[in-house]
Amino acid sequence: MKIHNPANGAVITDVDVDTSASVRAKYHRARAAQPHWAGLPIKKRLATIAGFRDRLGAMHEALARTLTEEVGKPIRQSRNELNGLAGRLDFFLAESQRTLRGETVLADLDNKLEERITHEPLGVVANISAWNYPYFVGSNVFVPALIAGNAVLYKPSEYATLTGLSIAQMLHESGVPEDVFTPVVGDGSTGAAVLRQPVDGVFFTGSYGTGRKIAATAGRRMIKVQLELGGKDPIYICEDVDVKAAAAAVADGAFYNNGQSCCAVERIYVADAIHDAFVAAFVDEVRAFRIGDPMDEATYIGPLTRPGQIAVLKRQVAEASKLGGRVLTGGTPIERRGNWFRPTVVANADHRMSLMREESFGPVIGIQRVDGDEEAVALMNDTPYGLTAGVYTRAEKRAKRILAEIRAGTVYWNCCDRVSPRLPWSGVGHSGLGLTLSTYGIQTFTRPKAWHLRSA
Numbered sequence: 522m523k524i525h526n527p528a529n530g531a532v533i534t535d536v537d538v539d540t541s542a543s544v545r546a547k548y549h550r551a552r553a554a555q556p557h558w559a560g561l562p563i564k565k566r567l568a569t570i571a572g573f574r575d576r577l578g579a580m581h582e583a584l585a586r587t588l589t590e591e592v593g594k595p596i597r598q599s600r601n602e603l604n605g606l607a608g609r610l611d612f613f614l615a616e617s618q619r620t621l622r623g624e625t626v627l628a629d630l631d632n633k634l635e636e637r638i639t640h641e642p643l644g645v646v647a648n649i650s651a652w653n654y655p656y657f658v659g660s661n662v663f664v665p666a667l668i669a670g671n672a673v674l675y676k677p678s679e680y681a682t683l684t685g686l687s688i689a690q691m692l693h694e695s696g697v698p699e700d701v702f703t704p705v706v707g708d709g710s711t712g713a714a715v716l717r718q719p720v721d722g723v724f725f726t727g728s729y730g731t732g733r734k735i736a737a738t739a740g741r742r743m744i745k746v747q748l749e750l751g752g753k754d755p756i757y758i759c760e761d762v763d764v765k766a767a768a769a770a771v772a773d774g775a776f777y778n779n780g781q782s783c784c785a786v787e788r789i790y791v792a793d794a795i796h797d798a799f800v801a802a803f804v805d806e807v808r809a810f811r812i813g814d815p816m817d818e819a820t821y822i823g824p825l826t827r828p829g830q831i832a833v834l835k836r837q838v839a840e841a842s843k844l845g846g847r848v849l850t851g852g853t854p855i856e857r858r859g860n861w862f863r864p865t866v867v868a869n870a871d872h873r874m875s876l877m878r879e880e881s882f883g884p885v886i887g888i889q890r891v892d893g894d895e896e897a898v899a900l901m902n903d904t905p906y907g908l909t910a911g912v913y914t915r916a917e918k919r920a921k922r923i924l925a926e927i928r929a930g931t932v933y934w935n936c937c938d939r940v941s942p943r944l945p946w947s948g949v950g951h952s953g954l955g956l957t958l959s960t961y962g963i964q965t966f967t968r969p970k971a972w973h974l975r976s977a
């Protein structure tokens with residue numbers, strides 16, 4: 522499989538792809554290795570993750586450059602991802618032991634009865650992953666899965682293979698046995714081959730379309746399935762905000778990583794009274810973004826990772842224009858080698874347009890005028906997705922009232938495009954099933970076992 526640099530289309534390298542037979546062999550080795558791994562004291566497994574954290578620190582710049590080269594993420598944003606990962610690892614290192622400890626929930630001495638819960642690893646799990654934040658979305662799964670005593674077959678995205686292989690190498694160097702964490706290389710057909718093995722769970726990050734196929738496979742097998750899928754995340758700007766500050770924050774939430782974040786702001790609703798001022802300030806922000814070589818320190822917008830997304834963005838913009846949308850900046854691909862699209866703002870957008878209904882996953886945003894909270898809430902909820910949603914206002918009670926009515930896994934007041942290791946990351950509807958992060962996202966890689974113990 523050829524690995525391309527999305528900034529210029531050049532081939533970076535070739536990698537060997539797994540075959541059905543090699544996937545099967547990897548599965549069998551993982552199955553054989555898992556019981557010993559699960560039998561180690563948790564402190565030993567945690568020590569390997571602490572070692573992984575140290576290696577990430579030591580290799581930081583080289584890893585950031587590989588990530589930028591293969592996915593096109595601007596170098597400063599690649600470094601940010603690695604820095605953020607260290608914080609997530611610290612959370613798992615600090616919380617896992619307590620969270621996975623067995624618990625006696627009844628100790629009835631008179632009846633000599635004890636009731637206990639323990640957290641058993643699932644066994645061998647598949648982690649099929651996305652490319653947009655490979656360190657984040659991967660480690661949210663494989664780190665707690667390994668700590669809990671599972672073996673992991675890890676299928677990085679075909680667009681982030683080199684990063685996936687670096688992750689495997691660092692885990693192995695940190696003491697995770699090669700058969701306990703096994704990278705599987707290839708595209709969707711290789712992912713499908715992984716799921717033909719009798720794994721005990723599948724943890725997927727990617728698109729709704731692929732997620733449906735994976736859920737169908739897992740459903741037939743009766744295995745645990747977890748899906749972290751896409752979004753069409755809305756922000757509502759109320760009339761009482763500092764317009765310039767809100768425009769700057771939301772422009773960053775929409776265009777960071779070139780809009781290729783699952784929780785990127787994908788549509789904006791603005792209160793009528795400040796609509797025009799907000800749109801003007803927002804367009805100023807977007808025009809000021811520095812577009813260019815992602816290896817350049819000053820670059821904020823680089824190439825898109827996947828060539829195919831350019832056609833999606835063109836179609837959304839053309840349809841919006843036809844239906845009355847006003848393209849205030851951008852709207853077209855940038856004519857140079859690689860996958861480039863101008864940061865694009867479409868005002869006068871509405872829900873007839875796919876721009877406001879389907880995930881754009883690129884540097885394109887629609888803005889719609891609204892007439893008060895009721896209309897804003899109705900429009901924010903008018904989506905099959907439900908990953909995140911946010912409101913900007915000075916009024917705390919109003920914000921909380923609005924957010925209480927929103928159907929989404931995560932809600933934001935005066936912030937957006939934010940993930941915390943301490944909070945569960947989950948979606949409603951087409952945004953997915955299950956969760957990662959928080960202490961729930963540690964227990965999710967285990968099954969609770971109930972012990973009824975009566976002494977003689």
Ligand code: NAD
Pocket residue numbers: 649650651652653654658676677678679707708709710711712713714716726727728729730731732734735749750751752782783784880882908946948952953
């Ligand atoms: P994708 O669905 O195209 O691919 C995801 C993974 O699935 C890849 O590794 C791919 O090779 C594999 N795959 C494809 N077809 C398969 C099949 N039939 N069987 C098994 N595996 C298969 O998604 P993508 O382009 O990598 O990622 C972008 C999407 O991911 C966006 O929709 C984004 O919103 C979403 N995402 C969600 C989160 C979240 O936390 N909710 C985080 C990051 C990305």
